[in-house]
Amino acid sequence: MNGDSSMSADVVRHLNDTQEDALADLFDFLRIPSVSADSAFRADMQRCARFVAESMQRAGLTTEIVPTPGHPIVLGERCEDPQLPTVLIYGHYDVQPPDPLDEWTSAPFDPVIRDEKIYARGATDDKGQLYTHLRSLQAWMTVAGKLPVNVRFLVEGEEEVGSDHLDRFLEEHRDRLQADVAVISDTSQYGDGIPAITYGLRGIVAAEVHLRGPSQDLHSGIYGGSIANPATALARLCGGLLDADGRVRIPGFYDDVLPVSDAERAAFAELPFSEAEFLKETGCQDVWGEAGWSTLERRWIRPTCDINGMVSGYTGEGPKTIIPAWARAKITCRLVPGQQPDRILDALEQFLKDRCPPGLTLTFTRYHGCPAFVLDPTGPWVTAACRAVEEAFGTPPVFIREGGSIPVVMSFRQILDVDTLLLGWGRNSDNLHSPDEHLHVVDFHRGTTASALLWERLRLTADSAS
Numbered sequence: 001m002n003g004d005s006s007m008s009a010d011v012v013r014h015l016n017d018t019q020e021d022a023l024a025d026l027f028d029f030l031r032i033p034s035v036s037a038d039s040a041f042r043a044d045m046q047r048c049a050r051f052v053a054e055s056m057q058r059a060g061l062t063t064e065i066v067p068t069p070g071h072p073i074v075l076g077e078r079c080e081d082p083q084l085p086t087v088l089i090y091g092h093y094d095v096q097p098p099d100p101l102d103e104w105t106s107a108p109f110d111p112v113i114r115d116e117k118i119y120a121r122g123a124t125d126d127k128g129q130l131y132t133h134l135r136s137l138q139a140w141m142t143v144a145g146k147l148p149v150n151v152r153f154l155v156e157g158e159e160e161v162g163s164d165h166l167d168r169f170l171e172e173h174r175d176r177l178q179a180d181v182a183v184i185s186d187t188s189q190y191g192d193g194i195p196a197i198t199y200g201l202r203g204i205v206a207a208e209v210h211l212r213g214p215s216q217d218l219h220s221g222i223y224g225g226s227i228a229n230p231a232t233a234l235a236r237l238c239g240g241l242l243d244a245d246g247r248v249r250i251p252g253f254y255d256d257v258l259p260v261s262d263a264e265r266a267a268f269a270e271l272p273f274s275e276a277e278f279l280k281e282t283g284c285q286d287v288w289g290e291a292g293w294s295t296l297e298r299r300w301i302r303p304t305c306d307i308n309g310m311v312s313g314y315t316g317e318g319p320k321t322i323i324p325a326w327a328r329a330k331i332t333c334r335l336v337p338g339q340q341p342d343r344i345l346d347a348l349e350q351f352l353k354d355r356c357p358p359g360l361t362l363t364f365t366r367y368h369g370c371p372a373f374v375l376d377p378t379g380p381w382v383t384a385a386c387r388a389v390e391e392a393f394g395t396p397p398v399f400i401r402e403g404g405s406i407p408v409v410m411s412f413r414q415i416l417d418v419d420t421l422l423l424g425w426g427r428n429s430d431n432l433h434s435p436d437e438h439l440h441v442v443d444f445h446r447g448t449t450a451s452a453l454l455w456e457r458l459r460l461t462a463d464s465a466s
Helices: 004-017 019-030 039-058 127-144 166-172 230-239 262-270 275-282 295-300 341-354 380-393 407-416 441-465
Strands: 062-066 073-078 086-092 112-114 117-119 150-156 181-184 196-201 203-212 304-312 326-335 361-370 398-402 420-424 438-440
Touching: 004 019, 004 127, 004 441, 019 039, 019 117, 019 127, 019 441, 039 062, 039 073, 039 127, 039 150, 086 127, 086 407, 117 441, 127 150, 127 441, 166 407, 181 407, 196 380, 203 230, 203 341, 230 304, 230 326, 262 295, 295 398, 326 341, 341 361, 361 407, 380 420, 380 441, 407 420, 420 441, 438 441
Parallel strands: 086 150, 086 181, 181 420, 196 398
Antiparallel strands: 062 073, 073 150, 112 117, 117 438, 196 420, 203 326, 203 361, 304 326
């Protein structure tokens, strides 16, 4: 594809000239209430899958909406030339439930622009970021009539509910999804005006512990002190997971943790970080965590164990003197390289059972899990992404890890043998999963430009390697 540099300039010019059209299309996407967790929105999920397929078709891709036992997966594909690199683009069209509705300034599925921000559920997670790639491919087809790379596009509708059917789909369509590199935009910039390439993600395990005591709630005056109280026992069990210095007390929890180099820790220390701004963002009065590690390190490269929720007994207005019949807690651990999800779950279960008081029955339920992900930040695909991001944002990206987990990244590596470029256009302050979720208009446009430039940069990288 000779003359790609001038062609990419034409593509960027076209994107700049059609920004209002891009926003109008994105608004149509955001208006569809594609809430995967609620069966009342099943028809909207189908409608949203069709919207994605039609957007892919406008980019010259052949498409297929593939049913699953849950919500459909949308596939798109275009092969320009077998000699070109193939890029697998992933995103998800489902969104979090909008509740609580009374905390939204405007309706969650009626997108509006206020203060140069697009407010709507899914604006950042993940419709706005996903649509940058759809739009950039459409621009290449409009201007050049072809793409700089071969594209395989996979968009699922169950990311917000655990992607239960994705791994099986990847296994069954392994040959069809082969690629040289994957691209996902479901992360964030490092800060305002500071784009980032995320080269590491923590893994995760999730579980639920249920304690059962008496067959029904009992009078605490008659029975108190003579039998174990499930709520008190659960509070002690959960409180015992961490010591006073923030270190996880589960035996063997740190045994497989791989060391982090002094150079990497030094690079984190050089990043601009304001603890005061961090506290303002979180609404907390002070930081707390594992002793000996900075706030960024605690969030990115150290494993954790957190109680996500606890419930037991009477929580209504006024007193009710009972010993509750049961107590339940949800627990997650964030994992770092070296830790294996099954081993951590085994150790967590044993820790709780060993400390459960007599007279109580403990049930341990395992949920999803995935190991941590780390990508070599000096690899050629990363270098290509750096150039595209710098040109679009006007400043070079920083290299970061993130504390969250994106299980599909490890699924791509383990099932498809492909690594992923994590390129986030949104910001951590965009209220993901919260009321008034938003995406800065400038980030949407810069992300679309970076996406358009990325396809050419990846092709040039492949050319130089051949």
